Amino acid sequence: MSKLSAEEKFIDLSDYGRTFAVKIAQIFSKTTATPVHVTLLFGISGLIACLLIIQGYYTAAGLFLILKSVLDAADGELARVKRTPSYTGRYLDSVFDIILNFIILLTIQQVTGQPLWMMFLAFASIQLQGTLYNYYYVILRQKSSGADKTSRIFETETPTALPGEKQWSVTLLFKTYLFFYTLFDRIIYRLDRQASESKRFPKWFMSLLSLYGLGFQLLIIAVLLSLGLIHLILPFFIWYSAAIVIFIGIRKIFLNE
16 A cells, blocks of 8 residues: 555655565565564665675675665565554664664775765765655655555654554664654754645655655665765765755745645
C-alpha cells in the first residue's frame, strides 16, 4: 500500500529503487523474514560500501550504496505487505540511516585526507537536507489518505507500541532517534514553523525537493565515486545545502495557503 493517495503521488527522484524494493518485499513476504531483518541488511550493505571505499573499489562501493537505498525502501514495503507496521522498524531505520551517513562521510574524509571540519559540515548539510525533505513529506502524508501513519510531523512523545512489538524497544529506539535527530529537526522547524498549516504541496515542488531525499544523496555519492571524483563529495554536499533557503522561500511565499 502506498504512503500517499493516488491523487497526491509525485515523481520521487530519491525513490528510484522502489520497483526493486517491491519485488524484494514480495520475495521476503513468503518467508519468516521481518522488516527489521531487511533493515539490518541495508546496514550491512552500507558498511560493505565503506570497506570498498577504503580498498579503492569506488564503483563497487557505489553499487552497494545504491543497494543500501533499495533495501532501505524494501523494509517499509515488507511491513506494508505483511501488514506489520511498527515504530520499532521506523526508528531503527532512521537511526541506521544517520549512523551510516556519518560512517560513509568519515570514510571518505579518511581516504581523501580532507579536513575533519569539512566532513562534519558535510554531514550536517546532508542531515539538514534530508530533514527538510522528510518534514514536508511527512506533513503531506499526514494530510493524505495513504496507509502509512507511523511517521509523525512532530516527534515529541514516546508512541505506544503497536501490536507485535515491545514497548521497551519502541521507547529505547525513540529516545535514540531523538538523540540523533532533535537538533536537525529543531533547526528546520525554526526555519519554517508554519509548514504544517500549509494546504498545498504541489507535485512539482515535492519532486524538486526529492533531490534532497537520502536515496538521491546516495546516488550522487555513487556517481561521484564511480567517476573517480571522491574528493568532490564533501564540498559538494556543503554547497548543495544552499537550496534549503530556496525551497523554504518557495513554500512560504508561493505555497502558504
